[in-house]
Amino acid sequence: MVRMAINARERKGTISRYLYGQFAEHLGRCIYEGIWVGPDSPIPNTEGYRTDVLEALKNLNIPVLRWPGGCFADEYHWMDGIGPKSQRARMINNHWGGVEENNHFGTHEFLRLCELLDTEPYISGNVGSGTVREMQQWVEYMTFDGESPMAGLRKENGKEQPWKLPFFGVGNENWGCGGNMRPEYYADLYRRYSSYVRNYGDNQVYKIACGPNTDDYHWTEVLMREAHWLMNGLSLHYYTIPSGNWFASKGSATEFGVDEWFSTMKNTLFMEELIVKHSKIMDKYDPEGKVGLIVDEWGGWYDVEPGTNPGFLYQQNTLRDALIAGVNLNIFHKYSKRVKMANIAQVVNVLQAMVLTEGDKMLLTPTYHVFDMYKVHQDAELLDVEFESPMYKHGSQLIPQLSVSASIDKEGRIHLSVCNLHHAVSASVSCHLEGAEGKEISGTLLTHSSLNAHNTFHQPEVVKPAKFTGAKLEDGQVHMELPPASVVVLTLK
Numbered sequence: 083m084v085r086m087a088i089n090a091r092e093r094k095g096t097i098s099r100y101l102y103g104q105f106a107e108h109l110g111r112c113i114y115e116g117i118w119v120g121p122d123s124p125i126p127n128t129e130g131y132r133t134d135v136l137e138a139l140k141n142l143n144i145p146v147l148r149w150p151g152g153c154f155a156d157e158y159h160w161m162d163g164i165g166p167k168s169q170r171a172r173m174i175n176n177h178w179g180g181v182e183e184n185n186h187f188g189t190h191e192f193l194r195l196c197e198l199l200d201t202e203p204y205i206s207g208n209v210g211s212g213t214v215r216e217m218q219q220w221v222e223y224m225t226f227d228g229e230s231p232m233a234g235l236r237k238e239n240g241k242e243q244p245w246k247l248p249f250f251g252v253g254n255e256n257w258g259c260g261g262n263m264r265p266e267y268y269a270d271l272y273r274r275y276s277s278y279v280r281n282y283g284d285n286q287v288y289k290i291a292c293g294p295n296t297d298d299y300h301w302t303e304v305l306m307r308e309a310h311w312l313m314n315g316l317s318l319h320y321y322t323i324p325s326g327n328w329f330a331s332k333g334s335a336t337e338f339g340v341d342e343w344f345s346t347m348k349n350t351l352f353m354e355e356l357i358v359k360h361s362k363i364m365d366k367y368d369p370e371g372k373v374g375l376i377v378d379e380w381g382g383w384y385d386v387e388p389g390t391n392p393g394f395l396y397q398q399n400t401l402r403d404a405l406i407a408g409v410n411l412n413i414f415h416k417y418s419k420r421v422k423m424a425n426i427a428q429v430v431n432v433l434q435a436m437v438l439t440e441g442d443k444m445l446l447t448p449t450y451h452v453f454d455m456y457k458v459h460q461d462a463e464l465l466d467v468e469f470e471s472p473m474y475k476h477g478s479q480l481i482p483q484l485s486v487s488a489s490i491d492k493e494g495r496i497h498l499s500v501c502n503l504h505h506a507v508s509a510s511v512s513c514h515l516e517g518a519e520g521k522e523i524s525g526t527l528l529t530h531s532s533l534n535a536h537n538t539f540h541q542p543e544v545v546k547p548a549k550f551t552g553a554k555l556e557d558g559q560v561h562m563e564l565p566p567a568s569v570v571v572l573t574l575k
């Protein structure tokens with residue numbers, strides 16, 4: 083029996099809703115087909131956006147959406163994507179499959195999508211192959227209210243009023259696809275480019291510098307030392323790869339056994355170490371915690387589905403992905419003092435997606451269901467949970483079996499999310515509530531008897547949330563029996 087205690091008086095700060103951010107890149111079938119089909123498509127659409135995808139995503143209360151990349155961002159020239167569609171420049175998407183990009187989805191289409199989803203835009207600018215002037219003009223185009231060359235151009239293109247632009251990334255992975263730079267060089271470029279990302283009128287841009295790849299602590303050290311006072315956020319990219327090897331097979335999304343299940347859980351938990359170590363460096367230069375750590379790319383990354391374009395990063399999504407999502411979100415909550423935003427990669431048809439599409443069909447992935455179940459934590463107050471997790475042993479390796487997070491929302495409801503990482507062993511938990519009186523308990527469970535269970539276009543509801551009947555409330559204690567390989571969210575009121 084695992085003993086747990088939640089102290090409702092011990093508030094640990096707000097779990098920013100921005101931890102539930104998403105990412106949409108011009109990559110494979112994410113934007114084209116997945117989101118944008120155009121108004122003349124036979125696929126039911128709203129102003130050119132797939133209606134089914136819009137509806138599904140609206141339900142997730144997505145707080146922020148990152149665009150247009152990714153690696154694509156540092157090759158993207160925004161002026162190619164404005165004006166009449168028939169006159170927009172065609173280009174090659176060099177990073178992702180070498181396919182044609184017709185620029186039919188540009189600034190106006192992205193910002194309208196954000197309006198339709200009631201989400202805030204986070205745009206990544208081009209440092210790798212773009213000019214300072216180009217970046218300055220983009221921000222002016224979107225946000226300047228008044229007479230100016232860029233505001234005039236925006237008006238000519240049909241948008242009288244400026245948009246709000248709350249988040250702007252100054253480059254992406256500039257240590258890699260964004261220019262193969264050294265941190266010293268990028269830090270100087272960041273200082274220069276970010277100077278021209280201006281706040282027009284009352285629009286305040288939260289500027290995000292390109293941060294480290296995984297455990298490149300030197301990058302964080304240099305960026306913080308050289309430019310921390312000029313940035314609001316520093317990004318971090320870390321993907322869970324079952325094999326742990328970028329350069330060989332990453333592993334199949336669906337064909338895996340217990341070894342790969344375990345290594346996936348272990349590699350997911352590595353996110354905590356990364357956050358702790360990067361935060362320690364950030365603390366040195368920014369003890370007040372003004373600069374947010376922005377985990378703007380995370381999620382499971384596997385070999386692409388057999389027969390699909392390797393440059394499209396299309397992969398299936400199983401119960402294992404549900405655990406990756408739940409564990410990462412619990413980690414982000416725990417470090418929400420420093421981690422101010424996170425964006426799972428990516429929203430539709432790419433990597434660890436929320437939804438997959440095929441023609442006019444769409445399915446919700448197990449990851450979608452976790453985001454749906456967890457959305458109750460958005461902007462709630464983080465609570466302290468005391469417990470010692472039993473260990474999950476595989477061969478000679480050990481990791482914690484349970485990942486837990488609790489919050490209290492504005493209405494005083496307590497939400498507890500628990501992931502049981504063990505592939506075969508259930509967990510009995512008895513949770514004591516301090517400073518709150520739970521009278522009613524309800525819960526949702528996501529699990530399956532098969533570890534690689536997933537939804538297909540023929541069987542779209544193989545993995546879906548069910549009412550959780552394994553919890554009861556007795557004398558102020560919550561008793562629960564968590565099935566193996568499961569994600570549970572409980573609400574107490």
Ligand code: AHR
Nearest residue numbers: 151152153154254255427
């Ligand atoms: O999300 C896919 C790619 O992964 C992004 O374009 C890039 O930033 C990262 O390497």
